[in-house]
Amino acid sequence: MRNLIRAELDKLRTLRSTWIVLAICAVLTPGLAALILGTHKRLQDVPSLISNGTFALSALLAGILCATTFANEYKDRTIATAFVLTPARSRVVIAKAIAAVIAGLLLAIVATAVCYALTALWLNGSNVSWPWTGRQLLHAVAGNLALGMALPLAGVGIAASTQSPGVAGTVVGVTWVGVSNVLSAVFTFFRHYGIGAAQSALTQPTGHHYYEFLGALAVTLGVSALALCAGMRRAQLTDV
């Protein structure tokens, strides 16, 4: 399994699209953070806003990257070689899922570090104190990382189900928008704080928010796990 995971990481590392997504994230997430910092008057709210927007965007890009990369293996027919070398197809999909989670995690760590560092410097320059306690920051980072892992995981499952790069990328995006809309309808906290509520909920840790955060996180991870299971089943049954 270790060799399979390393091979999947190699595949991601040796594709141009990975580096393009990384470059987009490197420019877009701090750029978006800087835009929020530059335009928003209540600087105390900025860390929450950054969590809501920029991290969800980097997680979504990671999800689309993993989905299209895997689905491309069906398009290029390289998946046949993978399944001959590893006839237990679920092992191949699990290895891809683990590689995707690692890639998503790295991207989320970089995006989180860059954006929060930028925000901290900006707030410091404006003589505004950082609005969160250390524990709240930790929770927010945990939420970012969870989202950063969940969407690539879903991306792998959706790719195995659709087996088409274009469709897989679109379904990842549409699913995330759909899930976040459902969450907004169900959880009032989501309605008020938007797509990134899963991360920012704990920054205002009343009991109600806490459970809504956990609920949102469980739904996000549950949908991702469901997509992965469906993808594994499809991969096992499909002739290639």
Next chain:
Amino acid sequence: MFKNSTPDDGPVIVADGLTKRYGHATVVDGLSFQIRPGRVTGFLGPNGAGKTQTIKMILGLVRPSAGTATIEGVPLSAHRDPARVVGCVLDGGAFSPGRRARRALRITARVAGVPFSRVDQLIDLVGLGEDADRKVGDYSLGMRQRLALAQGLLADPAVLIADEPANGLDPAGISWMRELLRELAARGMTILLSSHLLSEAERLVDDVIVIASGRLITHGSLHDLRASGRREVLVDAADRATLAAELRAHGMTVTANGSGPIRVSGEAARVGEVTAQAGIPLLKLEQTEEGLEELFLKLTDRQSEVQR
């Protein structure tokens, strides 16, 4: 079924009643055959005969509607280390076009648990040394086939299954591949290759499996198949009329069109004996036999007639 098989060289690949249906269409219909070790077996059939589907069923890529396929006694999925059991060349060399060739092989090597030094060794073997760091998308079909062959041989498998491996290769490339596959078979590798290049297959294979419309037409050694074909002698003399009369007088079936050598059914030795006894000086005496292409067309035509 193989006339030369012995208990010592039991079959490596066994297909037993392999069937594949898509809706009402049956693309492979109860196919059964065995492939002996250390032999090059040609898997022949017209386009759409079901060759690729059968190969994919053997490799576990397509689920049979009925029947089983085993490699070394069990389905490929039951082997602990499939990479060392079978290597394959499929789909005209399927690789991610944006990846460099050496990198693509290293990824496969990692999955197969093969050291990277083996990658370099195989890149040299298939003659891609100077192009190994180019993107596969820039490769010609022939180069991709060479790369696919290198990939198939990475883990030094006991069996190589190749679907149309000569596609896209130039004559020198085909000759090179023939030599390589012969060498691998001589070292004990079992090779199954599908091909529509019958003249090429004829020069390479030991055994043949011929299918049409998903059904087995014949299988056995190429030698036996050839022996079952028509054998003729081309014979010529200055006085063709006397020659033809003499041969007919000895009960031979003679076809003479007047403008070329006479065709006689049978063996050259017998024709030579008869003409020598009759004191007829010969200008030509040549034994001919039906080539694989003629036999193939005859067999597949017969199958079409049966279906009609």
